[in-house]
Amino acid sequence: MALFRLQGSRVLAVDLSGDAVKAKNGAMVAYDGKMTFKRLTGGGDGLRGIVTRRITGESMTVMEVRGHGVCWFADRASEVNLVRLTGEKLYVEASNLLCTEATLRTGTTFTGLRGASEGHGLFTTTVEGTGQAALVSDGPAVVLRVSPQFPLQVDPGAYVAHTGNLRQHFQSGVNWRTFAGEASGEAFQIRFEGDGLVYVQPSERTTVGGQV
Amino acid sequence: MSAAMGGxxxxxxxxxxxxxxxxxxxxxxxxxxxxxxxxxxMVAxxxxxxxxxxxxGPLDRLISVNFHSPLHAADWVVAQGQGKMLLADxxxxxxxxxLADGNLTIRSGNLLAFQPGLSLKQSIIPGFLTLIGTGKFVAASNGAVVFVEPPVRVDPQALVGWADCPSPCHHYDHAYLRGVLGGVRMLTGLGGVSGEEHQFEFVGAGQVLLQSSERLMDDIDTGVVPRQPGVPAGQPHSGL
Incomplete structure (x- = not known):
């Protein structure tokens, strides 16, 4: 079974003993042992994946790394965050997903307006099953718990991923003052309700909604 | 999340x-x-x-008390209500x-947020803002912040701000660039310049804040100062 561990906060080390992981294409920085790297088309989800990813624009170039030894992954010195999944679903932007165990299934799902406001398109990547996944974020991600009595509002540009049973909807503080040139710059938020965890990065991507 | 894996x-x-x-x-x-x-x-x-x-709007009075540089008011928002809010940059x-009844001048791009007990003003020094009063403020820097006590000379790009210091001024250290050969050196770079000939000098009682890198944060427009003679960076009217 592949073992994920962090080496520093920006490099992921994976111990492999004959099994495989799926990783962002080109994210390997070093390896020790015997490894094979195979480019997977369509995010490694087979023909259906190729078609959905092409249609949805949630493209993900993934390679399968198989072998014996240690493989190190990193992506533009971004912070790496480990997530252990035990049957639940992780929703993450394809660009923030660094590596997943081969036992985890990846797919795409419709996110609605949130995706559009982030400039990521209307779809997001899901990771499902039991095993570990590694996310990258600009700055170490802060993990915030959402519970029924504590809904959470997140700036679309700072959202990285979430797990659990969460409903999300777009919240807008746009009023007549926004159009009178007195925009607050915080007019759009994603509101999460339900039970789950949200990963937020201490940095904001430039988003369409962020300027309003 | 698995605690054993350092989740x-x-x-x-x-x-x-x-x-x-x-x-x-x-x-x-x-x-x-x-x-x-x-x-x-605000991230969440x-x-x-x-x-x-x-x-x-409803916050007119608060703003008129705390905000004294109306020309860049568009870069600021007021968060009002109750809850926990995460800030990041x-x-x-x-x-x-x-700050306890104090003052602090900070590069405009570094200031992130402040409590209403403080009032924000434009500094006489272009590109800097001054906070006066009592309260907490939050600032961003490229690398950890170091506090130094004057007298000190600092690199312009590493300066984040200063508190209570009366004398921010320029200092040039290029004695070796004097004379004919030195002049050639300065103009052509032959023989090398260290890139550290120009510093900011602080003397007097107070604190100077430095960031541990020389990469500047993007400046935020601090607004224009009135165009009057004697006002730094406010060009005098022509014909005066």
Whole structure:
């Protein structure tokens, strides 16, 4: 079974003993042992994946790394965050997903307006099953718990991923003052309700909604 | 999350720190009333918080008391309500500081948020803002902030701000660039210049804040000062 561990906060080390992981294409920085790297088309989800990813624009170039030894992954010195999944679903932007165990299934799902406001398109990547996944974020991600009595509002540009049973909807503080040139710059938020965890990065991507 | 694997710390409104850092890059504000923040620096919040642009509205009085550089008011918002709010800025280091009836001048791009007990003014020095009063403010820097006591000379790009110091001035250290050969050296770079000939000098009682890198944060427009003679950076009217 592949073992994920962090080496520093920006490099992921994976111990492999004959099994495989799926990783962002080109994210390997070093390896020790015997490894094979195979480019997977369509995010490694087979023909259906190729078609959905092409249609949805949630493209993900993934390679399968198989072998014996240690493989190190990193992506533009971004912070790496480990997530252990035990049957639940992780929703993450394809660009923030660094590596997943081969036992985890990846797919795409419709996110609605949130995706559009982030400039990521209307779809997001899901990771499902039991095993570990590694996310990258600009700055170490802060993990915030959402519970029924504590809904959470997140700036679309700072959202990285979430797990659990969460409903999300777009919240807008746009009023007549926004159009009178007195925009607050915080007019759009994603509101999460339900039970789950949200990963937020201490940095904001430039988003369409962020300027309003 | 598996604790054995050093899984991440999960935070909720009770475990989020109150007016303190969550990690070096994120700051949690325990909002109960108002805070001023730079546009777009809020990353997430719990509770009921409204964000108001500065301008005409219910917060007119607050703004007129705390805000004295109306020309860049568009870069600031007021967060009003109750809850916990996370602030962050492009994964830069974030620190909070307390002022007790004090003053602090800071590079405009570094200031992130402040409590209404403080009032924000344009500094006479272009590109800098001054906070006066009592309260907490949050600033971002490229790398950790170092406090130094004057007398000190600092690199212009490393300067974040200063508190209570009366004399920020320029200092040139290029004695070796004098004379004919030195002149050639300065103009052509032959023989090399160190790139450190120009510094800012501080003397007097106070504190100087430095960041541990020489990469500047983007400046935020501090607004234009009145075009009057004697006002630095405000060009005198022609014909005077």
């Amino acid at each position: 991440p710390v999960v935070l909720d409104p009770y475990t989020l720190p109150s007016d303190d850092n969550v990690n070096p890059y994120a700051f949690s504000v325990d909002l109960n009333g108002e805070w001023f923040l730079q546009r777009g620096k 919040y719990y509770g009921r918080i409204d964000f108001h642009g500065l301008g005409h 492009r994964a830069f280091d974030i620190n909070s500081y307390d």
